Amino acid sequence: MNIFFAISLVFFLFCSNGCEKSEELISPYHYSILPKPSGFKIIKADTTTTGKWRVTMSWTISDTSNLKHFEVFRSIKYSDIFKIIQSNYTSYTFIDSSLPSFTDSVKLFYKVFPIGQKTDIRTGAKVTFTGPEADIDSITIKKPK
Amino acid sequence: MKIVQLVFILLLMAQIGASQTRYTSLENSPTLTIKEMSSDPVPIMPEWNVRKITGLAYSTFVPGSGQFYLGHKLKGSLITVGFLASFVTAIVSHNNFISNRERLDNLKYEYYSADRYALAEELWKQIKEVHDEQKVNERKRTISSFISAGIWALNIIDYLFFTDDLGVADFSNTLKINDNLISTDLQTIFSIRVPL
Numbered sequence: 001m002n003i004f005f006a007i008s009l010v011f012f013l014f015c016s017n018g019c020e021k022s023e024e025l026i027s028p029y030h031y032s033i034l035p036k037p038s039g040f041k042i043i044k045a046d047t048t049t050t051g052k053w054r055v056t057m058s059w060t061i062s063d064t065s066n067l068k069h070f071e072v073f074r075s076i077k078y079s080d081i082f083k084i085i086q087s088n089y090t091s092y093t094f095i096d097s098s099l100p101s102f103t104d105s106v107k108l109f110y111k112v113f114p115i116g117q118k119t120d121i122r123t124g125a126k127v128t129f130t131g132p133e134a135d136i137d138s139i140t141i142k143k144p145k
Numbered sequence: 146m147k148i149v150q151l152v153f154i155l156l157l158m159a160q161i162g163a164s165q166t167r168y169t170s171l172e173n174s175p176t177l178t179i180k181e182m183s184s185d186p187v188p189i190m191p192e193w194n195v196r197k198i199t200g201l202a203y204s205t206f207v208p209g210s211g212q213f214y215l216g217h218k219l220k221g222s223l224i225t226v227g228f229l230a231s232f233v234t235a236i237v238s239h240n241n242f243i244s245n246r247e248r249l250d251n252l253k254y255e256y257y258s259a260d261r262y263a264l265a266e267e268l269w270k271q272i273k274e275v276h277d278e279q280k281v282n283e284r285k286r287t288i289s290s291f292i293s294a295g296i297w298a299l300n301i302i303d304y305l306f307f308t309d310d311l312g313v314a315d316f317s318n319t320l321k322i323n324d325n326l327i328s329t330d331l332q333t334i335f336s337i338r339v340p341l
Contacts, residue, residue, distance in 0.1 A: 026256075030259065120258075121257050127260065130261040130262060
């Protein structure tokens with residue numbers, strides 16, 4: 001009969017301790033490195049004294065402890081094909097005066113990314129980290145007739 | 146949960162241990178009689194013989210096969226199917242659990258290496274999904290393991306106390322042989338000796 005005790009014990013020990021438990025969920029680090037730029041908006045679109053169009057936008061950011069600079073992106077007509085128009089930008093107001101030529105009107109989309117640095121958990125080294133993008137803002141520019 | 150397991154084990158041991166003290170165990174003769182130590186009517190341990198011991202060995206390693214061997218084919222089949230189903234479920238769940246763990250390790254590596262918030266956020270969502278899936282597989286594995294163990298234990302208890310030998314219609318092909326032709330030697334050939 002001892003064999004049945006042994007097999008019973010093996011079964012129940014297998015059930016209770018034999019299989020490893022799932023690990024605890026790791027805590028997310030990416031929320032605390034860089035905040036999302038807030039209040040991103042296009043303030044105005046006007047022309048320079050030489051007649052070039054320019055678009056002025058601004059934003060704020062709540063925590064600058066890991067912030068190094070910003071990158072500004074622009075898309076023409078569509079809101080999904082963005083190209084970088086300014087990198088290593090350290091101010092909170094940006095003027096885009098390099099608009100492409102257009103006939104009657106053009107719709108422009110802008111967004112801004114904060115660029116900072118994070119500490120690699122495994123190596124301890126400081127590495128570049130691109131933070132969450134600000135909400136996209138857009139403006140339609142029309143040439144006066 | 147561990148307390149429940151412990152209580153179950155103790156009850157199982159107490160039950161089998163009590164049966165040991167109440168009945169004499171097997172000794173040298175192929176057919177052994179039971180000597181009741183008390184006058185309690187239940188449980189009634191069936192008479193032990195070579196077939197009973199062989200079936201016990203079957204039931205120990207494949208639950209239900211001992212009952213099948215003794216002629217309780219429906220009961221034996223149900224126990225076997227139930228045990229195998231829960232056991233296979235436990236194995237599959239454990240395999241999925243291991244796969245989830247490996248996937249989590251890879252995702253964690255990518256997550257810690259991410260250089261963009263968007264990528265990190267996407268990986269983080271995947272980590273949460275896989276972690277939840279791993280929890281579900283862990284639960285399924287635990288439940289299936291306990292069901293398997295429970296069926297095994299009930300199978301042994303059923304075999305010891307509630308399964309009578311219905312005859313020699315067992316796994317062998319002796320069904321078509323005249324009973325008179327079945328000698329003790331032939332039965333010995335088709336049976337397995339288990340020294341307990």
